[in-house]
Amino acid sequence: MISLGQKCFDQVWFGDFEFSAPPGNRPDPFCLVAKELLTGQKIKLWEDELKSLVRPPYPTDSKSLFVAYYASAEMSCHAVLGWEFPENVLDLFTEFRVATNGKTVPCGNGLLGALAHYGLPAIDSAEKDSMRDLAIRGGPFTDEEKRNLLSYCESDVISLMGLFLKMKNDLGHEGVLL
Numbered sequence: 001m002i003s004l005g006q007k008c009f010d011q012v013w014f015g016d017f018e019f020s021a022p023p024g025n026r027p028d029p030f031c032l033v034a035k036e037l038l039t040g041q042k043i044k045l046w047e048d049e050l051k052s053l054v055r056p057p058y059p060t061d062s063k064s065l066f067v068a069y070y071a072s073a074e075m076s077c078h079a080v081l082g083w084e085f086p087e088n089v090l091d092l093f094t095e096f097r098v099a100t101n102g103k104t105v106p107c108g109n110g111l112l113g114a115l116a117h118y119g120l121p122a123i124d125s126a127e128k129d130s131m132r133d134l135a136i137r138g139g140p141f142t143d144e145e146k147r148n149l150l151s152y153c154e155s156d157v158i159s160l161m162g163l164f165l166k167m168k169n170d171l172g173h174e175g176v177l178l
Contacts, residue, residue, distance in 0.1 A: 002037065002065070004171050009065040009088070012037040013058040014164065016068065016156045017077040018149050020138030029077040030139060031146075033153040034058050037161060044150055047139075051081065060086040069093050069111045069160055092163055095171060115159055118166045123155050 002009045015034040019027040030047040043057045068074040071091035078085055096114040107113035115122040131152040
């Protein structure tokens with residue numbers, strides 16, 4: 001069990017979608033990686049499996065916490081897929097902005113910047129840009145591109161878990177959950 005502020009959670013899920021969203025269009029999610037903190041359970045879904053689900057592959061009830069970086073992107077994928085939203089969402093982008101408000105952040109406010117700020121390992125920014133460009137391009141994807149995108153998505157989830165553990169002690173204030 002994990003406690004944040006006055007709330008306790010039986011499960012803490014970290015999730016990241018990859019999607020394409022041409023200007024003016026809704027996101028078109030094509031992969032999801034999610035991992036649970038306490039058990040290590042991992043979910044990796046590609047587009048066909050992802051779009052066949054009528055609900056998220058992780059719990060969304062009051063005893064579960066969903067953690068993301070820039071959670072509005074993940075919640076927009078939930079909306080497009082017709083999935084219910086998690087009752088508890090923690091956006092580490094928002095928390096990082098709170099923690100660094102008024103301070104110089106040399107590496108930016110993105111996930112790589114937050115990881116650098118806390119001295120955590122991260123993928124190379126050129127690799128992240130390359131994978132992000134591939135995702136934005138959209139499909140169809142080769143088998144190798146699918147593997148690479150799932151691996152990239154998983155690396156973001158692993159990084160997110162490390163960031164959460166580093167920031168956890170500062171997350172107990174009221175209003176932390178969306």
